Amino acid sequence: MMHIKNLALYSFRELMGMLVVRITLAVAVLLPLAAWIFSQFFLMELTKVQLDVMTAGSYLLGMVLILIAVVPMLGADIGGRLCYFYLMPPVSRSEYMLGRFIGAALLLLLLFAVLLAGSEALIAMALEHAPADRRYGISWETGLIIAGTACYQSITLLAAVFFIAAWATGFAELLLFSIAACALFWIMPPVLEAMKNPFLMVGVPTWIVSLVHGIAWLLPEMNAGQFILAALHGQATDYTMLLLHFLGHAGYALMMLMACLLMFARRDL
Amino acid sequence: MALLSCQGIKKHYRHKHALDGLNLEVKAGEAVGLLGINGAGKSTTIKTLLGLVRKTAGHISLDESQVGFLPELARxxxxxxxxxxxxxxxxxxxxxxxxxxxxxxxxxxxxxxxxxxxxxxxxxxxxxxxxxxxxxxxPRLIVLDEPMSGLDAIGRIAALELLKKRKAAGAGILICSHIVPDLVRLTDQVLLIHQGVVKQIFPITSHDMDEVVMLEQALRHWSSQ
Known part of the structure; x- marks a missing residue:
């Protein structure tokens, strides 16, 4: 446990040392201002526009941080053989991977804490200035749902990137497959969901139907849009569904991480 | 007391036998050198001993509590x-x-x-x-893969002195280097590796130029095989 903690703090410090990470965090700090400026081009529902920008920004910045900071760090570890330093006995391969993962996850948590503070600041401003009938049911929970869903979905993506790092041979491979994973997670689930439609599946062989359902089960639903839209439109959040969505992601991340540890333990470095 | 020992270590890749029954031992207060041409299996030996590369066969005994490792630097x-x-x-x-x-x-x-x-x-x-x-x-066991790479003459001498001091303090050292005089200055024995096998073991006693010449001749002999 001690080695995991040491490596996690070290990884967090190493990531914070990257200029690109500091720029991303600065963008996250400035995002509410950008959202406010952008909303001034609209005539109504300004808060919704601002929170839409915060939503898009949260998802984008999480993904950017993983692809431009975590992937190069892991790429250097594996491809540049930097992991030899960290895997020095008595540090085990699992401790190394978990330490790196937790360090990167801490950075994501910091990013989403900044974004949450930004969203809440916009919401507080709106609640203070907007008359009661123009608040559209937006409350402090809206900001929490935006940052929270973006956070756990980014951590799922992070786990997938670590799974890829467990078998990738270098930076180029890791980056390529990580981008592919992003695309797969974002594009495939809605397509598969549409394909699962019984009307569409009429006459299709059973094994193909099972295959589609199997792949749909394998890929996590990366879009928490239904919860964010509901929150932005003042509808009551279905917390049971939100919890299930979160648990699905937690399970997926855990599965990826376990597979990562198993594969990494067996490979030559 | 042996800080590191291995018997019959084999490492086979798909089309190549990188290590083929290697035996080695490093005791406390002892420095062992690995010498060989490029591709002889020196770095693979070190990586296998430290578990970075999975061995195909053999037994490794390593006191894992205190190991210092300097890999051959890529980054x-x-x-x-x-x-x-x-x-x-x-x-x-x-x-x-x-x-x-x-x-x-x-x-x-x-x-x-x-x-x-x-x-x-x-x-x-x-x-x-x-x-x-x-x-x-x-650390009680120090494993070094080309530690003098990139160092200037002063840096090399300082590094050697530092390693000698650690050895005198009871640390065991396993060092792999292409610089024969450094191996002669520091180690107590040098293992000449060729095609993944220890071909010759040279005890280093006088730490002088004669031993440097002897090792270089042996290296030349095996590289022409």
């Missing part, structure tokens, strides 16, 4: 300071991070370089940082 972490980097090694070895500056100074790294990012340092300075990482906290 160094760029976005961290030497101080934080060496502090990690100290934490792993259960030591206080306050020793980091002393460990870096011991390898000849100036105070002004300790808090700059490693990416801003020259190759030689990076090598000193890597050496400090391996030696920080006085």
């Amino acid at each position: 160094m972490p760029e976005h961290i300071t030497p101080r934080s980097f060496v502090a990690l090694a100290l934490r792993i070895r259960g030591r206080g991070t306050s020793e980091a500056d002393a460990a870096l100074a011991e390898t000849g790294l100036g105070e002004e370089h300790m808090s700059r990012h490693i990416r801003l340092l020259s190759k030689g300075l990076r090598q000193r940082v890597a050496l400090a990482y391996a030696l920080a906290g006085s």
